[in-house]
Amino acid sequence: MANSKKISIAVIRRLPRYYRYLADLLRMDITRISSKELSQRMGITASQIRQDLNCFGGFGQQGYGYNVEVLYKEIGKILGVVNNRFHFIIIGAGNMGQALANYENFEKRGFQLVGIFDINPQLIGKKIRNVEIMHMDQLDEFVKNNKVDIAVLTVPYKNIPEVAEKVASLGIKGLWNFSAMDLKLPYDDIIIENVHLSDSLMVLGYRLKESQKKKKKKEGTNDSGNTNNESNTNN
Amino acid sequence: MANSKKISIAVIRRLPRYYRYLADLLRMDITRISSKELSQRMGITASQIRQDLNCFGGFGQQGYGYNVEVLYKEIGKILGVVNNRFHFIIIGAGNMGQALANYENFEKRGFQLVGIFDINPQLIGKKIRNVEIMHMDQLDEFVKNNKVDIAVLTVPYKNIPEVAEKVASLGIKGLWNFSAMDLKLPYDDIIIENVHLSDSLMVLGYRLKESQKKKKKKEGTNDSGNTNNESNTNN
DNA sequence: TTTTATAATTTAATAGTTTTTACAATTTGA
């Protein structure tokens, strides 16, 4: 059943969004949904939904639609968060690190925070959502004794190369990098997602400017155009 | 010079990344760069760089490359951060709100924090990077007396519809939404960027799982494959 | 129970978009 053709990353990047919408539907006790209705809720085309979901095998039923619970679980499996919780640590307990540590959604999506590390003595010992902040000196031992799949890097710019090297040497294979520097490492089994919040803000600025430019023009010519004013980006 | 053909959003979303790399080059006193060298630094193809930049007119020079400073300024203009600083406020001074308020990169990229709002009395009056946290009751007056282009929404899930409605009614045209709910508003001149950090984490999880699956398979068959292990996403 | 109209998926084909290739044209620097 599962189609063996390679799934494009474009499809993959949409899956978490489906997963969120399906979680919402579950919460509302909606048990079945058609691609058409989901498309209206999500603001994408029904055909895209069907095409996307069909990459992984036919979860739907003709004449019926999709069973919300089944679909939710299947997407969870594809994303690897069913039968396989990811354990992650946060390195750098500054503002962003603490904000992420407090983010309860990660747990709902299959990611469990198991440790927080910093070098600031004032922070060591403090607990966030029942996870203690430890000193970086304890990192080696912690990683040896605990399953750690992902390290979230929220350390200052100047420290990122050193910390990344350290984490890589300990065998952690997933890096979620929030530092302002794009992170590259010469190991091809380490997966890195670089997050640049300011990039998203700049895109917002651009769209805002374009929208206002268009508006001014329209006030002159008085024509109407289709505007697509909201967008979702990953991270 | 400026090409009037519509620029695709795919190109726009790459511009902030170019902008960052060019800022790095400036910092290193590198005055000229070829698409080839930039492509090696950024890990994308040189042709894509040339194609992207050419959407906005020929900034480069055959046989020479691009002047870093000129290119940096031109991209800044396109993104609207030259001659037009964006002013933003943060609504919700919890962990994420404070983390963003402390993010000094926004200012470097043309975005100036002018106010922070919350309803928690314990936070009111506190200053972050010289910007005072004000009570939500003061929002109306503040927006009337100050230029506010963008509101960053870092409020809890349950408050987001109300806050978004409020902000829209005050005439703020750009919303950068960090709440777990996709925000949609029935005004087509309001631009929204929804940020879902957990989506990015889930993609990391997927890529990690696939990488390890592939690795196991490879250990059996002993073939080699091209791996592209790092990725950048907006927001 | 059977029939029929409707709803909805699956999937192949088409259309559209984005990226890469390839090369003419231009500039640099010896």
Next chain:
DNA sequence: TCAAATTGTAAAAACTATTAAATTATAAAA
């Protein structure tokens, strides 16, 4: 002056999204 370097851009290739036809399930009516 000439070889090397490099852009700009048209065309090809690759990728992504939409359309539409075939198929299957549901639900209401006979």
